[in-house]
Amino acid sequence: MKTPDSMPENPFKFGRVVNGPYFTNRTEEIRQVTALLNSANNLVMISPRRYGKTSLIEHVIGQLNRPSVKIDLQLVTSTEDLAAQIIKRLSRIFPLENMKQALKNFRIVPAINLNPFTNELDIAFHSTSSSQPIIEDAVNLIEKLSTPRKRIIAVFDEFQEVKRVGKDLDRVLRALMQHHEHVNYVFLGSQESLIRDIFENKKSPFYHFGQLMPLNKIPALDFFDFLALRFNPVTPDYNGIATSILEITQSHPYYTQQLAYCVFELIRTAGKTDDPVGKTVSELVRIHDIDYERLWNTLNITDKKILIGMSSSTLPPLSDAFAQSFNTGATSTVFSSLKRLAESGFILKSETGYEIDDPFFKRWITQRRNR
Numbered sequence: 001m002k003t004p005d006s007m008p009e010n011p012f013k014f015g016r017v018v019n020g021p022y023f024t025n026r027t028e029e030i031r032q033v034t035a036l037l038n039s040a041n042n043l044v045m046i047s048p049r050r051y052g053k054t055s056l057i058e059h060v061i062g063q064l065n066r067p068s069v070k071i072d073l074q075l076v077t078s079t080e081d082l083a084a085q086i087i088k089r090l091s092r093i094f095p096l097e098n099m100k101q102a103l104k105n106f107r108i109v110p111a112i113n114l115n116p117f118t119n120e121l122d123i124a125f126h127s128t129s130s131s132q133p134i135i136e137d138a139v140n141l142i143e144k145l146s147t148p149r150k151r152i153i154a155v156f157d158e159f160q161e162v163k164r165v166g167k168d169l170d171r172v173l174r175a176l177m178q179h180h181e182h183v184n185y186v187f188l189g190s191q192e193s194l195i196r197d198i199f200e201n202k203k204s205p206f207y208h209f210g211q212l213m214p215l216n217k218i219p220a221l222d223f224f225d226f227l228a229l230r231f232n233p234v235t236p237d238y239n240g241i242a243t244s245i246l247e248i249t250q251s252h253p254y255y256t257q258q259l260a261y262c263v264f265e266l267i268r269t270a271g272k273t274d275d276p277v278g279k280t281v282s283e284l285v286r287i288h289d290i291d292y293e294r295l296w297n298t299l300n301i302t303d304k305k306i307l308i309g310m311s312s313s314t315l316p317p318l319s320d321a322f323a324q325s326f327n328t329g330a331t332s333t334v335f336s337s338l339k340r341l342a343e344s345g346f347i348l349k350s351e352t353g354y355e356i357d358d359p360f361f362k363r364w365i366t367q368r369r370n371r
Helices: 029-039 053-064 079-093 096-104 132-145 160-166 171-176 194-202 221-231 238-249 253-270 276-287 290-295 299-313 320-327 331-344 359-369
Strands: 043-046 068-072 112-115 119-124 152-158 183-189 212-214 347-350 355-358
Touching: 029 043, 029 053, 029 183, 029 212, 029 290, 029 347, 043 053, 043 194, 053 068, 053 152, 053 183, 053 290, 068 079, 068 119, 068 160, 079 096, 079 132, 079 160, 096 132, 119 331, 132 152, 152 160, 152 238, 183 276, 194 331, 212 299, 221 253, 221 331, 238 331, 253 276, 253 320, 253 359, 276 359, 290 359, 299 331, 299 355, 320 331, 331 355, 355 359
Parallel strands: 043 183, 043 212, 068 152, 152 183
Antiparallel strands: 112 119, 347 355
């Protein structure tokens, strides 16, 4: 009998950037992104959160062996902070000696200190009447440090936050970036309507600034092969387990990896088990019970009715039958609620309609209703 120590290492990974053997087949997407970043063009990628945008981009960057700067605009507090973060990221890939002269030429020189705890540079700008020269010098530094043979790839995650970070920041960035010849810019976004407005609205400064690429779920057949291959060494029912996992997660990249990881661990520790997927789902729902209850209590009554309906019915939430069954009110009210739930990450809008993002939250709602 196999012991946990003699079993293969868990081949699934979630909650962090997925790479190496953990990276799930996205052959066509890799080809498209690689071709675009090998050209002189920019990329705009849209998908719901946790679909693997960052993992895909980092996978391609690793294959291209090019320097890169990655900034999540959700964590940026101001235009000055964005400038400081750009310089900090550049300092990780270029020796400080290479940057000193460029920084001396900044119109407003930043304060630079070595953080003894992280061994990284802390960059800060003192308050000033105008942040424009600060961001101009920082963004132009990307182009100055880039070369034709080692072009920098600059990735801005959650780019729909750009208007929150600074007034007219989108106009300033576009005015700078359009002159950069040795940088590929990658803009990632999880709120489709906002990202499309930035890059497809003719009045927007970033109108058609990059190739738009929606990132969809991993095809079910590809995910099935990925799962079955990795469960094969530990259970004879690898096909059944792969099928059951995908029935629960509907091929959502994050939740599929999470559920697969936990099922694999159950098999490693308990050996042959009846319905390992069902038992794992029940345990995940139990573990997150308090978190789900807190989320539930943040919702208004219409949001709750819609989520209850979507958990227990296949009726389209905008249909008359759904409204009558779950007393959700007028179509306009339901539409506003769906939009709010999508922006908050509770639901996803796909080619086939709306669905609850978290399959375990969906199961939690159903279990609570059936107590």
